[in-house]
Amino acid sequence: MSQESEQLSQVFNFLAQATRYPQAEWFNADFLAVLHSFLAQLEVEADEVDLPLEVTPQFLEDVQVDYTRLFINGHPKVIAPPYGSMYIDGSLNDTTADVTRKFYREHGFDTTTNEFPDHLTTELEFLSLQFKEDEAVAHEFIEKLFLPWFVTFRDIVLAEAKTGYIQVVIELIDFFTKKEIEFDQAVA
Amino acid sequence: MAFKVTRRKFLQTASIAAASVPLSKVATAKAGVAKSPFTAPGSFADTKIAVGGICEMCFWRCQLVGKVRDNKLVKLEGNPKSIDNGQAICARGNAGIKLLYDPDRLKYPMKNVGERGNPTWKRISWKEALDECGEKLNATVKAHSAKGIAMFPHGASAKYPMQYFEHTVGTPNVSEASFFQCRGIRDYAWLNTIGTGPGENVDMANAKVIFGLGCHFGENVHVSHTKRYLKGLENGAKLVIVDPRFSAAAAKADIWVKIKPGTDTVFMLGMMSYMVANGKYNKDFVEAHGIGFDEFKDAIKEWTPEKASKECEVPVAQIKEVADLLAANAPNVSVHPGRFFSWHGNDFQRGRSLACMAGILGAFGVPGGFVKGKGPGGFGKVGWPKGHEHHEALHRQMGIYKQSPSGTPTDLIRDCAIASKPYPIKSCVVWGQNPMQTIPQQHLTIKMLKQMDFVMCVDVMPTDITLYADILLPEASYLERFDYIKKGTQWDFSDTHQQFVSARMPLVKADFERKDQVYIVNELAKRMGHEKAIPVQTIEEMVDTQLKPAGLSIAKLIAEDGIHLQPGKDPYGVNEDFEVQFYNEELEDQGYPGAPTYIAVPEVPKGYMRLLAGRSPLHTFNRTQNNVWLNAGMPENPVWVNDKVAGKLGLKSGDKVTMVNSEGVKSSSNSHALVTPGIREDCVFMAHGFGSKSAGMTVGKGAGMDDQELCSIRAVDPETGCNGMRNNFVKLVKA
Ligand code: SF4
Numbered sequence: 001m002s003q004e005s006e007q008l009s010q011v012f013n014f015l016a017q018a019t020r021y022p023q024a025e026w027f028n029a030d031f032l033a034v035l036h037s038f039l040a041q042l043e044v045e046a047d048e049v050d051l052p053l054e055v056t057p058q059f060l061e062d063v064q065v066d067y068t069r070l071f072i073n074g075h076p077k078v079i080a081p082p083y084g085s086m087y088i089d090g091s092l093n094d095t096t097a098d099v100t101r102k103f104y105r106e107h108g109f110d111t112t113t114n115e116f117p118d119h120l121t122t123e124l125e126f127l128s129l130q131f132k133e134d135e136a137v138a139h140e141f142i143e144k145l146f147l148p149w150f151v152t153f154r155d156i157v158l159a160e161a162k163t164g165y166i167q168v169v170i171e172l173i174d175f176f177t178k179k180e181i182e183f184d185q186a187v188a
Numbered sequence: 189m190a191f192k193v194t195r196r197k198f199l200q201t202a203s204i205a206a207a208s209v210p211l212s213k214v215a216t217a218k219a220g221v222a223k224s225p226f227t228a229p230g231s232f233a234d235t236k237i238a239v240g241g242i243c244e245m246c247f248w249r250c251q252l253v254g255k256v257r258d259n260k261l262v263k264l265e266g267n268p269k270s271i272d273n274g275q276a277i278c279a280r281g282n283a284g285i286k287l288l289y290d291p292d293r294l295k296y297p298m299k300n301v302g303e304r305g306n307p308t309w310k311r312i313s314w315k316e317a318l319d320e321c322g323e324k325l326n327a328t329v330k331a332h333s334a335k336g337i338a339m340f341p342h343g344a345s346a347k348y349p350m351q352y353f354e355h356t357v358g359t360p361n362v363s364e365a366s367f368f369q370c371r372g373i374r375d376y377a378w379l380n381t382i383g384t385g386p387g388e389n390v391d392m393a394n395a396k397v398i399f400g401l402g403c404h405f406g407e408n409v410h411v412s413h414t415k416r417y418l419k420g421l422e423n424g425a426k427l428v429i430v431d432p433r434f435s436a437a438a439a440k441a442d443i444w445v446k447i448k449p450g451t452d453t454v455f456m457l458g459m460m461s462y463m464v465a466n467g468k469y470n471k472d473f474v475e476a477h478g479i480g481f482d483e484f485k486d487a488i489k490e491w492t493p494e495k496a497s498k499e500c501e502v503p504v505a506q507i508k509e510v511a512d513l514l515a516a517n518a519p520n521v522s523v524h525p526g527r528f529f530s531w532h533g534n535d536f537q538r539g540r541s542l543a544c545m546a547g548i549l550g551a552f553g554v555p556g557g558f559v560k561g562k563g564p565g566g567f568g569k570v571g572w573p574k575g576h577e578h579h580e581a582l583h584r585q586m587g588i589y590k591q592s593p594s595g596t597p598t599d600l601i602r603d604c605a606i607a608s609k610p611y612p613i614k615s616c617v618v619w620g621q622n623p624m625q626t627i628p629q630q631h632l633t634i635k636m637l638k639q640m641d642f643v644m645c646v647d648v649m650p651t652d653i654t655l656y657a658d659i660l661l662p663e664a665s666y667l668e669r670f671d672y673i674k675k676g677t678q679w680d681f682s683d684t685h686q687q688f689v690s691a692r693m694p695l696v697k698a699d700f701e702r703k704d705q706v707y708i709v710n711e712l713a714k715r716m717g718h719e720k721a722i723p724v725q726t727i728e729e730m731v732d733t734q735l736k737p738a739g740l741s742i743a744k745l746i747a748e749d750g751i752h753l754q755p756g757k758d759p760y761g762v763n764e765d766f767e768v769q770f771y772n773e774e775l776e777d778q779g780y781p782g783a784p785t786y787i788a789v790p791e792v793p794k795g796y797m798r799l800l801a802g803r804s805p806l807h808t809f810n811r812t813q814n815n816v817w818l819n820a821g822m823p824e825n826p827v828w829v830n831d832k833v834a835g836k837l838g839l840k841s842g843d844k845v846t847m848v849n850s851e852g853v854k855s856s857s858n859s860h861a862l863v864t865p866g867i868r869e870d871c872v873f874m875a876h877g878f879g880s881k882s883a884g885m886t887v888g889k890g891a892g893m894d895d896q897e898l899c900s901i902r903a904v905d906p907e908t909g910c911n912g913m914r915n916n917f918v919k920l921v922k923a
Contacts, residue, residue, distance in 0.1 A: 004199045014211040021296075021311055031214045038211065043192035061310065065301060068311045072295055073650055073660075075307045076883030081291045091816060092291040093260060093699075101258060110224035114259075114699050125221040171189045178195075 005131045008138070011176055012128035014038070018169045019082070019121045021072075022063045028055055039168070042175070050164025066163040080156045084118035087149035092116070100145055107137055118145075120153075124173070142177050150177065234258070239267065239750030240693025240742075242674050244344060244666035245280035245287070246808040247366070248410035249674050251751060252277065252284075254667070254695030261285055261667060261696045266411075269751045271678040271686050273411035279806050281411075283817040284667055288696070292814055292886050293648055294662035295700035304638055304656045314701065314711075317659050322715025324642035324658070325357075328615035329716070334358035334577040338601050338613045338636075342366060342621035344672040344692070345663060345705040348730070349619050349646070351572045352709050354595075356721050358577030361613060363598040365626035372593030373910045374529040377539025380591065381547070381769050386525035386558065393419035393680045395556030396517035397426045399510075400524045401452055401542065402531070406436035407875075408803040412679040419680060420522070425556070428510050430455060432800065433828060433873050434866025443510055449798050449871050449914060450532045450789035451500035456541035457786060458496025459511035460548060461488045468515035473550025477762065480771025480782065484544065487771065487783035499786070518549040520556035528802070533903030533912030534787035536591065540772075541784035547768035553761045561677035562757040564687040568737045570723050570730045585610070589909030590778040597909025598627050599902065605636045614641040619705075620663070624652035625810045625877060628899035628911055646708060649814055650884030661708060668698035670727045670742070671705070673734050677756050685756030689738065691731050691745055706730055780907050789903075789915055792870050796850050796917035797833070801876040801895040809877030813888030824892030825875040826862035829920060834863040837920060844923035847872075849898045849916055856881065856897065857890040858923035872918060 017026065018035070032055055039049060052059055070079045085094040093116050101117040104110055104126055111117050123146055130138040150173070157170045234257055241252030241264065250273035255263040264284050266275040287293070297317035302308030328336040338361040341350040346364075354362050366372075375385035392398050393416040405417045421427060421440065429441040430452065438444040447455055463469045464485050474481050493507040514521050523546040529535050551557035582600040583589040589597055605613035616637060623633050637643055637656040645657035648665045672692040677685065698704075706727040713722055724730040732741050740752055776782035792798050806822040807813065827845055829837075839845065839861045846858040857879040867873055878892030896913075903912030 007199045010211045014214065017214065026214065034211060034214045041193075042198060044189055048189050061301065065308055065310045068298060068309045072311055073292070073298060073309055073884060075302070075309060075650075075655065077886050077889075078292065078884070083291070086291055091286070092289040094289070098258070098260070104221065105224065108223055108225070109221050111220055112222045113218070113220040114697065115220050116699070119220075122220045125219055129219075129221060129223075168189065175191055175195065 002135075005135045008135070008176070009128050009131040012124050012131060015169065015173050015176065016121050016124035016128060018172070019124060021067055022060060024060060027060060027063070031055075035168070038172075049168050051168055063163050063165050066161060066166055070157060070161060070166065079160045080153055082120035082153065083116055084123070084145065084149040085116070087152045096145075096149070103141060103145060107133070118149075120150075146177060150174075235262070238693075238695040240691065240745060241267070241667065241695045241750070242672055242690065242692040243277060243281045243284060244672075245284050245812060246410065248413065249344075249672060250277050250281055250411050251674065251690050252281070252695070253750065256696055259696055261288055267690075267750055269749050269753070271688055271753065272676055276411050276415075278409045278411055279821060280409075280808055280812055280815075280818060283812070283815050286815045286817050287648070287812075288665060288667050290649070290814055290816075292650060292884055294650060294654075294660060295702070296662060297701065298660045300658050300660070304643065304658070305634065307655055307657070309660070314703070317661060318708075318711045318715060321644050321659055322712055324644075325615050325617075325712070326716055328641060329357070332612050332614055333579070334575075335361060335579040335611055336613055337361065337615045337617065338605060339363075339617045339619065340365070340621045340623050341619040344666070345669070346619040346621070348570075348705045349617070349709045352713060352718075353617060356572040356575040356713070356718050357716065358575045358579060360579050360581035360596055361601045361604075362595045363601055364593075364595055365598075365621050365623070367593035367595060368598045368910045369530050369626045369913070371527050371529055373535040373905050373908045374525055374527065374539045376591045376593060376908055377536045378525060378543045380772050380775055381540055381543035382552070382558075383767065384560075386543070387560070388413055388525065388527060389558060389560045390416075390522035390524050391556050391559040391681055392416040392425070392522045392524075393423070394520070394682050395420045395425045395522040396520040397428065397513055397556075398522045398524065399428045399514060400437055401430040401456070401526060401538075403429070403437060403524050403526055404435050404803045406440075407805055408527070409805045415679055420556075425522075426513060426517070428513065432868045432871050434864070438866075443506070443513070445502050445506060445510065446868060448499075448501040448868070449800060450534070451786070453534065453538045453541050453784060453786040454491060454496045454499045455502055455507065456538070456545055457488050457491035457784065458493045458500070458502075458507045459514070460541070460545060461491045461496075462493050462508060462511050463515055463548060465489065468511065469548040470518050470550030473519065473552075474548060474768075474770075477552075477766050477768050478547060479767050479769045480773065484770035484783045487781070487785070491786070514545070514549060519551045519554045521546075521549050521551045522556055523549065523551055523558070530905075530911050531914045532789045533905050533915060534789060535905050535910070535912060536907040537781065537784050537787060544768070544770050544784055547770060552766065552768070555681070555760065559681060559759050561681070562685075562687075562759045563676045564689050564738065564754065566738045567673065567675075568734045570733050572723060573721050575718065575721070582610075583909055589907065591775075591780070591907040592909045597904070598623075598911065599904060600909065602627070602632055602636045605639060606632065616640045616643045618643070618645040618647075618653050618657070620647060622651040622653045622810050624881070625894065625896045628896060628913055629902060630897060631900075646705075648702075650882055651810065652880060652882045654884070655882055662700065662702045663708070664694075664698040664702040664704045666692065668694045668696060668702065669704040670694060670731045673731065677759065681759055685758055687754050687756040689735075689740060689745070689752040690750055691735060691742060693742065693746070693750065775907075792917055793850050796919055797829075797869075798871040798914060799847070799849070799895060799898055799916045799918045800871050800873040800914055802873065804875035807875065807877055810880060810888075811877070813877060813880050813891060814885040816887055819887045819891060824859045825878040826860050827893070827920065828862045828864055828867045828873040830867050830869045831863050831865045833869050834861060839863060839920065839922065845920050846923040847893065847898055847918040847920055849900060849918045851900045853898055853900045855879070855893045857893055859893045861920070872920065
């Protein structure tokens with residue numbers, strides 16, 4: 001495995017973690033420090049991100065509330081359920097979930113929890129594992145199954161998220177999954 | 189946010205090696221994807237049939253099988269072994285899949301960190317949620333005793349929690365919508381006439397006449413019930429439908445009685461007085477089984493068809509025509525007891541009059557009459573024991589509503605909570621019910637909720653009531669849990685007699701963190717000091733405990749494809765001691781009329797129309813509003829309005845309309861008009877349950893109009909304390 005693949009695997013593993021529901025056990029000072037240093041390595045200016053240096057109880061609650069509202073059940077309504085099927089088929093656990101699971105299986109993987117296969121975190125986890133196995137397959141997945149829904153999802157979340165943390169995470173995912181050509185244009 | 193480095197450069201930079209260590213270090217959660225041996229691409233050959241499903245898209249509970257692929261339910265069908273619904277399920281039953289995977293469904297326990305009515309949700313763990321529920325409920329009990337808690341349960345999953353709060357915790361303030369806003373009146377009216385609640389136990393399949401008063405057959409679809417009805421028609425039964433509206437059933441009827449709303453009892457009395465006066469009743473049956481027939485005869489004789497006709501606006505000739513038809517075909521007449529019975533606040537008497545009509549026809553225990561199937565017996569019981577607190581229900585303390593169904597009339601609980609009189613009610617548990625749409629006078633329900641110290645809701649969907657929860661718990665749906673034991677007989681009594689037993693089993697496992705009622709209640713009980721009282725540890729144990737004395741178990745039922753069949757018994761015939769209380773002295777002693785009596789309802793104010801609400805075949809009230817398939821089939825509830833009235837209002841079918849009631853309450857959403865000569869001029873009709881307010885119901889929100897919102901006039905049945913919901917008057921306004 002190339003160093004690049006290893007890096008991508010770790011990046012996606014980190015991003016998968018960052019998209020889980022924030023809990024005090026892991027959403028802590030260490031996590032935030034790593035996120036800050038990660039952003040620094042990407043040469044993102046500190047004043048461009050709305051991200052505190054410490055995890056206060058209030059900050060944790062703000063992110064939890066924002067996460068719940070955006071992704072789980074919200075009032076007045078859930079904003080952006082993080083499932084591919086929602087954006088491609090218009091409902092949960094629909095054809096896209098089946099196709100995604102099929103892709104995992106055809107490449108020697110399967111889900112182990114009762115989360116649907118097309119959940120954002122699950123897809124990022126799969127990518128993390130797949131970058132270690134076969135980078136080309138990981139790119140194929142991004143192109144065929146991830147980006148078709150993620151771009152719509154990304155736009156909604158970036159427009160609606162109230163916390164800088166969620167915005168940052170979504171922008172990071174976007175950065176690491178952009179098509180190379182768009183990517184080159186974006187940073188040019 | 190701008191990234192100043194390219195991705196390639198970032199990945200190639202040596203410095204990343206340093207960053208990669210902490211990146212992996214902070215990613216700690218259990219992986220949701222893992223290596224797995226290669227499986228051939230899925231095909232239909234992998235589809236498994238899961239047995240033991242019992243539908244709960246409505247209360248009828250048809251028996252299901254599920255086609256499951258990769259733990260995903262892909263199709264629901266009737267269980268081919270069923271002798272009840274058979275392979276048939278209705279549109280709602282089919283659409284259960286869309287409830288199961290509804291993206292708006294509740295997924296995790298949540299805490300409201302905003303305000304009641306305008307919540308800000310935060311996902312919390314089950315432990316945090318249950319700890320908080322336990323702590324808050326304990327605080328209420330400590331400050332106000334168990335009667336400081338109110339509970340509004342509904343559905344099969346609410347039975348276990350209801351018993352816990354009623355028996356073990358000891359609150360009498362429990363009110364089920366299925367009783368107090370639906371069938372409780374009917375059940376108690378028949379109980380006071382024939383000693384048992386009627387259910388829908390009429391042998392329509394073998395009737396010579398089917399008589400339905402306000403029955404919306406075909407608009408309410410309950411599979412085996414509908415099969416009985418259609419088989420009866422197929423066999424040549426005459427159909428009489430009494431309804432102010434040309435309903436689906438009226439369209440099939442031999443006689444449609446276009447009655448003035450609220451006067452049904454008069455119509456019944458008019459027919460019965462005519463039949464009795466002319467000897468057109470089943471004298472042998474009345475002689476053998478009637479109690480108080482002479483007093484009854486005396487009490488109803490004033491209602492000659494002529495007098496009745498003036499009140500109910502049904503021609504004398506038609507009153508006599510129907511009475512003659514019933515008498516000529518006695519005793520093989522299905523006098524349908526109805527189900528949704530909370531109409532006008534005079535409904536107990538209507539129930540009594542229906543039961544007495546069946547009595548004078550002798551329509552009990554005979555083909556076509558009132559016949560209860562002889563189902564299997566010998567089942568075990570699982571119950572919460574009585575705790576040390578016992579409080580008398582409000583209506584008993586006050587000496588009113590002596591025929592109240594079990595629990596406490598809803599209005600009394602709500603009034604008591606709002607006024608803190610005679611005592612404070614400070615915690616509210618809502619389980620599977622949406623009191624915002626079941627109880628009239630919504631503003632009072634909101635007032636009640638706002639004064640609570642604590643509100644918890646357990647549900648599958650974010651319905652209107654859940655907006656008022658402090659803690660909101662996600663329940664496993666009927667497709668994901670064990671619970672209800674469904675037993676009975678073959679639907680057509682002319683077939684070989686058979687009995688069946690089935691138990692609800694999950695067709696798929698519950699997704700996210702949804703839990704069943706036994707888990708939730710047991711955990712609450714542990715936190716409320718009732719651990720020793722817990723009757724079963726798991727929901728599977730509950731079902732097996734009930735099945736065991738009958739020689740069955742979950743495993744045995746699965747081995748028998750979800751349904752156990754055994755030989756049945758002939759259900760026809762009545763016991764010698766069977767009685768029909770035409771005149772009930774006990775009721776008289778309680779201060780109520782001994783014989784069925786008409787109580788006039790308020791007249792429609794000038795310029796308004798009476799608001800009637802009922803069923804639609806594609807929805808079970810509010811419960812199915814967010815279902816995408818059902819919404820696609822019926823996205824809103826048209827308002828039936830008489831063509832002459834519509835002409836005066838300048839309305840045509842399809843025009844957008846809204847409503848305002850005689851008290852100035854305006855509907856917050858709108859629907860469209862259905863202009864028809866098939867409804868009286870003094871009323872409008874729409875299906876109940878539409879117009880959800882909760883935006884969390886992304887499909888159902890604002891779809892159609894909510895009739896309950898316009899029910900701001902209170903009408904209460906004096907015998908039972910149940911609500912009447914058809915004494916509200918509206919004007920149609922172009923939207
Ligand atoms: S009648 Fe329809 S909704 Fe009701 S239980 Fe049967 S299949 Fe389900």
